[in-house]
Amino acid sequence: MRVTIDDITVDVEEGTTILTAARKIGGKIVPPAMCWYSKLKGSGGKCRTCLVKVAQSSAKDPRPMPKLVASCSTPVQDGMVVQNITSPEVLEARKAIVEFLLINHPLDCPVCDQAGECDLQDLSFLHGMVETRSEEPRREFPAIDIGDKIKLNMNRCILCYRCVFTADQITGKRVHGVLYRGDAPEISTYIQNVIDNDFSGNVIDVCPVGALTDRTFRFKSRVWFLNAMDAHRDCTHCGGKVTAWMYGNEIYRITGRKDKYGEVEEFICNECRFEKKNFSDWIIEGPRKISRESVISANHYEKLIKPSIIHPIEGTTEKQE
Amino acid sequence: MQLISGRSVVVSNKKMTFWEKIYLPAVLNGMRITFSHLFRKKATIRYPEVKREFAEIYRGQHVLKRDEEGRERCTACGLCAVACPAEAITMIAAERKPGEESLYREEKYASVYEINMLRCIFCGLCEEACPKEAIFLTKRIVPSDFERDGFIYGKDKLVEPLDPLKRIDVSKRETKEVLEFKKDKSKRHNQ
Incomplete structure (x- = not known):
């Protein structure tokens, strides 16, 4: 099945939704999703933030769909042409959806623990x-x-x-x-x-x-003051692969490992999440890659690049460790 | 050899005249310049007794404001600390308990709030970042101290006094844009 999203064409299997096809392409053209979760069956279709415009339903039926459709629950058809960020109509609709979602939202971000990863x-x-x-x-x-x-x-x-x-x-x-x-x-x-x-x-x-x-x-710290570290342990209930949010050698909280769409790679058990907060409980693998745009990366100096020194006589370049 | 700058001067060993040899006119001329400086206007002032006039928006020692009812405005959101380019601000948050509603404005407050005045560069970014109008820079100067520890200002030095007469006035720091923003009904959710 061939589908074109924002002028990028991709081949996908039958039965995939527009959102999954867009994630296969990746980048800025992926519609945001608030309710759909790839690991949960039956989720999606509620928040309407993933609305896209279908400019051409399929190769056989080149008419556009009459209304904007929820990309998380609309399966693709062969020859479908979808517009997401290239359509002003979609952006306008998304703005309205955000307004609706915020109608009852208290906007207490300075107090909320989710701020920074919300x-x-x-x-x-x-x-x-x-x-x-x-x-x-x-x-x-x-x-x-x-x-x-x-x-x-x-x-x-x-x-x-x-x-x-x-x-x-x-x-x-x-x-x-x-x-x-x-x-x-x-x-x-x-x-x-x-x-x-x-x-x-x-x-x-x-x-x-x-x-x-x-x-x-609760109220222990803000997420952007902590360092996200990949960690694991032998757990009898779950895979035991988590992200440990650390401040120095102290573990403030444990969460699942979230990908760039905010979805956990693996669900973890309550024992790992709530009870194992000692540094000795975990084997730390290394820092977790977090998008540069995220506030969590603010003021973190992940990789230190020291300038290389050129030898004055031989002219060879030696890397400083 | 032609020099690139073209500013080289050829050194001459020219003999001095009699007037130049006795050096007296040169010395007297020097003394004249020195004494003429005595009658000029002084560049310095006698600081503790005399104080300079500060601009209304001078960026000096910080203050943590209370609201009209005397509750602390700061909710320990950490935005000042993440905005701080010198990383001078640290804080620890705590949850407000029932019965403390008259002390703290929001359900979360800063139990520890410290600014290292040696690190602080008084740029005012914390003031700009604050969503709760809690931190302001004032016209006060941070006094000198003998110990480095004395420059780590905690809540005891930063929070303004409860007494309404001793409050620190920051109304002059609110620009025209801020006042307009406060009046705008459609942006009230941001306050």
Whole structure:
């Protein structure tokens, strides 16, 4: 199947979505995704940030699709022509979606632990506008503790349902979900039920905003002051491959290893995430590559290049170690 | 040999005249210049008694502001520290407990906030980065000290006094753009 996205043509298998095809190309033409998660079945189609324009449905039917489509749930057809960042219509729609997502968002980034690695923050920085047009009061909920490890800030939630899918598919037994309908839905547990499954901590990693955060890391530091290190250990529950967020030799928090789209490579267990915070528990592999554009890379000097010295007589260049 | 600069001077061993040999006119001329400086306007001032006039936006010692109700504005977001080119600012955040609402404005606050005044270059980027209007630079000069430790200013020196009469006025530092921004209803969510 041949599909053209923003004038770049790529061959993909039948049944792949436009978003997956775009990720195969990579770069700036990949539509952002807030709710779709490649490792969770059934996710996607809720946040509408990945809307793209289909200028030509297929080689057989060259008509454009009448409306913008969600690229995360639309399968490609042979000869399809898609426009993402080359279409002003898409950019305009995305701006409007960001405005909608921020209608009830408290914008308490200075307090929020997710700041610096928050998908909504990045998205609104790139596509959002400076002003707010809504004058209505924002929805407010008190922050509650789900168990002794996870904090739920319902104010910040954008209802992407990722945590619901994670609890269904990774932990096996789900005790939380989305209550109510229309403009009043909220994430909640069944009468303050505690989430205590072995893999329940993964809802923190999949949350694109700061709605679900780690209580063991609550207000400990900001992510850009920490060094992200790849680390591993022998774990009986999971693969044990994690990112350790360190300050000197102290481990402040453990998360899964996230790729450039903010998705974890491997889900990790609660024992690794919450209980192993000693330097001796882990084998440190080395610094994790984090995009230069990210604030996490600010003030970090990863690689020191010393100037090479030219020998005054022989004229040979010797590299300083 | 032709020199590239073309500014070379040929040294001459010309004999001095009688007036030049006694050196007296040259010495007297030197004395005249020296004494004429006594009657000029002085470049220095007698500092602790006399103080220079500072610009309203002089960048001196920092202050951590409180709001109208006396609550600390700083929420330890770390933006000043990441903006600081000299890496002079460090902080440790803590969670506000129930009953401390009159002390701290937000649910998070800085339990430790330190500025190393020896590292600080008074560029004012922290003031610019602050989303909460908490840190400002003031007209005050950082006093000298005998110990290096004395230059690490903690919250005891940085936070302004609770007494409304002893508050530090920074209203002059707010530019026209800032005041317009504050009035704009559509940008209220940023405040």
